Amino acid sequence: MKQFSILLQKEWRENIRNYKIFWIPCVFILLGITEPVVNYFMPQILEASGGLPEGAVFEFPTPSPDQILMAVMEQFQTIGIVVLILAYMGTIAGERNSGTATLLYVRPLSFLSYFLSKWTMAAAISLISLWLGFLAGYYYTLLFFEELEFSALLQMVGSYSIWILLILTLTLAASAILPNGGLAAAAAFAVYLLVQLADGLLGANWTISPMKLPGYAAAWLTGNPRLSEFVGAIGLALLAIIGLIVLGSWAAWKNKAKTKV
Amino acid sequence: MSLVEVNNLTKQYGQELAVENLTFRLEKGTATALIGPNGAGKTTTLSMLADLLSPSSGEISLADGLTVGFLPQYPQFFPWLTALEFTEMAAKLSGVGAKKAKLQAIRTLEFVGLEGALYKKTGAFSGGMKQRLGLAQAIVHQPKLLLLDEPISALDPTGRREIMDLLKSLQQDTTILYSTHILNDAEEMTDQLLFMKDGHLIEHGSLEEVKSRHANPRIRIRFHKPAEAVKFAEEHSWKMQVLTDSVYLSVDKEGSSMQQVLHTLSSEKQDILGVEFQTASLEEIFLKVVAGQ
Amino acid sequence: MDQTTMLLALLPIFVIQIGLMIFALVDLIKNPNPNGPKWMWGIIIVVVNIIGPIVYFVVGRRNY
Incomplete structure (x- = not known):
């Protein structure tokens, strides 16, 4: 674990100096x-765009706070995840292709520490971003709409954090396995979409599928998800994260010969 | 036991054999030059010794607890780290304690002549500075075995001189294996020569051994005109060759000795431009060995 | 909600927008080797709100 802290310092410097x-x-x-x-x-936007005839009765249902935060989550599910995958797709493949990894790999390197240092930094930035994003959204929801219990928000974001970690770990593992960042991103998206599709088509009864985590997270806003299913999904997601970390570390070691010399 | 023993080392990429049946030893405290044309398999060999590549067959045995430093031909650095940050990290990753690492990194950077660039980001380094930093990261943990891939080829003549002197000063407590195609430099720092071509070891031995096998010492007598050279050759029975205005006498068991030649020249009062003793340079030997394959 | 509080409420959005733009521009100026011409990225960062700086960081930056 001594190597972990040395490498984490390197990741820290990199993520500050590339402004991530x-x-x-x-x-x-x-x-x-x-x-x-x-x-x-x-309402003002619709009015300004002039889409409504003069004098028309203007009925626009005010969304509830939980609807707003669910819409925020939907933004994160699409744009947020795309940004994270693109930002971290080259984490390991990029170091190999540029040859900067070579001077690390010729040392007695622990590849688990190597992978974990990258994972820790990427996870920290992703989770901080996620929490700040939701907190900002929550603040404006309170400002413009109605109250929503803060504890509900905490439960929702906490559950959703596990989901984001899963996607991020998948991206880093793909970056360790595949020859370049573009392929890693494509593979991460492909796996994500395929599993989501499978879950959507066949998974009506897969109650502990990690793919249902965003849904369970959202359920905290209006009440709470069924606890046994929620705990099962979280447990399975954590197992998948650990499995992907092991796979990624192994692949980084296996592919060390592919670094540019 | 030798510090490093390489036995029947082979590396295959698909159908192509990059290195085939390579066998050699590195003795403690020696410098070995690995010489060969591009594509001879030098980099592949060094990468296997550095444990970046695994051999297809054969084996490499290193002495117990041997620490290794490696300088690739084109070292790449994280451009956003400073020279000191990088070298310190390299030292720590190679097992130098946290307290010693920084001091050792500073000393090493001073040693390679980068004392003015400690806090400069490596992204702004010139080619020569990168080569020096590459050497620094390879030696910062004071390894017992130093593997250098073309350590001086990318440098200008002054830089080359400096780095050669640095390497020579390391020789006392470090075993060095380096590849090069600049043979003048190899001649200067080598206890063992390894000639490689197409993945094979085609000649090896100490500089003296290789020279005695291939150097073909000869005596050159230069005349004013080619005709005089031809005339000299006709009048004497030594084993010799005529080339424009000179004759070349081979110096071997049946051949002539300098003493005989000088004696003959002075007693015959030959009008000549000069006499000189010549041996083939390492470069000529190398070309000959490669061509002879 | 009156006009002033409204403006105050929206202020953070502008601050972040400007912040992103400045980060991206500073990085672009220091970048010796961006992925594409510098002037093009300069225009994209300044003109395309929010998305411009992000696209620069993801696509245009390259490590340096």
Whole structure:
């Protein structure tokens, strides 16, 4: 674990100096703020766009706070995940292709520490971004709409964090396995979409499928998910994360000969 | 036991044999030059010794607890780290304690002549600076075995001189294996020569051994005109060759000795431009060995 | 909600937008080897709100 802290320091410096630690949270905060703000101004926006005939009775249902935060989650599910995958697709493949990994690999390197250092930094930035994004969204929801219990938000974001970690770990493992960042991103998307499709088509009874985590997370806003199913899905997701970390470390070791010399 | 023993080392990529049946030893405290044209398998051999590549067959046995430093031909650095940050990290990853690592990194960077660039990001380094930093990261943990892939080829003549001197100063407590195609430099720092071609070891031995096998010492007598050279050759029975204005006498068991030649020249009062003793340079030997394959 | 509080509420959005733009521009100026011409990225960062800086960081940056 001594190597882990040495390598984590390197990752820390990299993520500060390539500004990832600044711009990724910015993206999530903007996504989080946009939903409540756009919803709040929707009547004015519609009016300004002149789509309504003069004097028409204007009926626009005010969304509930949980609907707003669910819409924020939907933004994160699409744009947020795309940004994270693109930001971290080259984590390991990129070091191999540029040859910068060579001077690490010729040392007595623990590949588990190597993978974990990258995972820890990426996970920290992703989770900070996620939390800041939801907190910003929550703040504006309170400002423009109604109250929502803070504990419900905590439960929702906590559950959703596990889901984001799963996607992120998948991306890093793909980056360790595949020859370049583009392929890693494509593979991560493909796996994500395929599993989602399978879950959607066949998985009506797969109650502990990690793919249902976003749904269970959202359920905390209006009540709570069925506890046994929720715990099962979280447990399975954590197992998948550990499995992907082991796979990624092994693949990084296996592919060390592919680094540019 | 030798520090490093390589036996029947082979590396195959698909159908192509990059290295085939390579066998050699590295003795403690020696410098070995690995010489060969591009594509001879030098980099592949060094990468296997550095444990980046695994051999297809054959084996490499290193002495117990042997620490290794490796300098690739084109070292790549994380451009956002400074020279000191990188070298310190390299030292720590190679097992140097946290307290010693920074001091050792600074000393090493000073040793390779980068004392002015400790806090400069490596992304802004020139080619020569990268080569020096590459050497620094390879030696910062004071390894017993140093593997260098073309350590001086990318440098200008001054830089080459400096790095050669640095390497020579390391020789006392380090065993060095380096590849090069600059043979003048190899001649200067080598206890063992390994000639490679197409993945094979085609000649090896100490500089003296290789030279005695291939150097073909000869005596050159230069005349004013080609005709005089031809005339000299006709009048004497030594084993010799005529080339434009000179004759070349081979110096071997049946051949002539310098003493005989000088004696003959002075007693015959030959009008000549000069006499000199010549041996083939390492470069000529190398070309000959490669061509002879 | 009156006009001033409204503006105050929206202020963070502008701050983040400007912040992203400045990060991206500073990085672009220091970048010796972006993925594409510098002037093009400069225009994209300044003109295309929010998305411009992000696209630069993801596609245009390359490690340096």
